[in-house]
Amino acid sequence: MAEPHFLESAAAALASRIEAAWAALDAVPDPEVPAVSVRDLGIVRDVLEHGDGIEVVLTPTYSGCPATEVIAASVRQALVDAGLGPVKVTHRLAPAWTTDWISAEGLARLLAYGIAPPSGTAAVAPGAPAAIRIRPPGVACPRCGSAQTERLSAFGSTACKALHRCLACREPFEYFKPI
Amino acid sequence: MVPPSSLRSRHPEGAPHRPGDPSGAGTSSIALQLTPPVQYVLRIADTCLIHAQRLAEWCGHGPVLEEDIALTNMALDLLGQARSLLSHAGRLEGQGHDEDQLAFLRDERDFFNLTLVEQPMRRSSAHAPGGDFADTVLRNFLLAAWLKTLWTRLAASSDDDLAAIAGKAVKEARYHQQHAGDWVLRLGDGTEESAARLRAALDRAWPYTHEMFRRDAVDAAAEAAGLGPGRDVLREAWLAEVAAVLAAAKLARPADTPFLSTGTLGRHSEHMGFILAEMQSLQRQYPGGRW
Secondary structure (H helix, E strand, O other), X not given: OHHXXXXXXXXXXXXXXXXXXXXXXXXXXOOOOOOOEOOOOOOEEEEEEEOOEEEEEEOOOOOXXXXXXXXXXXXXXXXXXXXXXXXXXXXXXXXXXXXXXXXXXXXXXXXXXOEEOOOOOOOOOOOOOOOOXXXXXXXXXXXXXXXXXXXXXXXXXXXXXXXXXXXXXXXXXXXXXXX | OOOOOOOEOOOOOOOOOOOOOOOOHHHOOOOOOOOHHHXXXXXXXXXXXXXXXXXXXXXXXXXXXXXHHHHHHXXXXXXXHHHHHHHHHHHHHOOOOOHHHXXXXXXXXXXXXXXXXXXXXXXXXXXXXXXXXXXXXXXXXXXXXXXXXXXXXXXXXXXHHHHHHHHHHHHHHHHHHHHHHHHHHHHHOOOHHHHHHHHHHHHHHHHHHHHHHOOOHHHHHHHHOOOOOOHHHHHHHHHHHHHHHHHHOOOOOOOOOOOOOOHHHOOOOOOHHHHHHHHHHHHHHOOOOEO
């Protein structure tokens, strides 16, 4: 019975290595929105085992996101630090990342950090004409919860956020755009 | 002349090439192996790249801070799209050229962007060429609508990489179109002055839209291979979206003209050389230099 026993423990070790990798990814913050981890953000598509090595498959958020390379480097570092190396980070473009993939914990952390999470889902019917509008629908203020807010700028400090202002508590805040 | 310490040569000898050094192989332009699929992808890549370069001229000069940030954010998206497409064009070409070589070491005749995107955008002084903010707003709007229409169809490309790039880019183009559309409304249906300036910008830009829909052999080859749509296919959907916003902004659609620009054939306007001179000068002087 030695052989099956050995296989069972090998399978357990495999599972725990991948589990350990996922756990390590929980501690890797997004460099531009450090309140959430890369895992919360939903950009980790897969963690794979190749012999001694681990492969982490990431999906970039925006085509021109300047954080993409920093994220890959910090993911590699975190897994090496956890003793899981050698680590390879690869990118997968399709399906394209969407804010719908941000976890429930991630949404809560964004809100607690003062960033209004994306409202509703990002899915826009393909081919639907772009709405003509000056004022976007109201986004609730992450500080006081008021729906009386206005958009100051469609683009914010990073590609993924817009700048809003609360008309009730008068505080400006960032809004994570649904995409 | 010694390069700044932050610029390190990628060349194996370790000795940085000097500007003007005839032995600096990295300074010379690459020889492009042009095939219809490569040209098809380069047309889109170069349109994104040169449009990004023009939008980036607004960095630090936006009429208001929010718009400065918006214009450069859009430039960043377009640059990211261009990088993905240039890398892909390099793979299709099969000569080992990467995104940097394709951006910085091609000559003017090997760029295939729409002529519209190379037109001066921001007027740097009272006597310099270029229009006003209305030209930026309008060009952004016409192009975002065109790119969105194109990305939507490219997402179904038989080329998986191209489909993946398009699937991501279409979401970004949607935001760009919304933002630029808001400005078209605001200026077109604004004051007499803003409406007159937007009308003038529309008259300047419209003749260049002919090229956006001019089908040729490259389009036919791409369509036959399932790579992507011919440009003529985009016209109906584009016009529907553009006409709706122009109507809401109380602007009449200009009449079409026979003028046909030829940037997609590699024959550019007088402005292209100046853009490349600025964009490529660092790599031409310090081959392989990087941050």
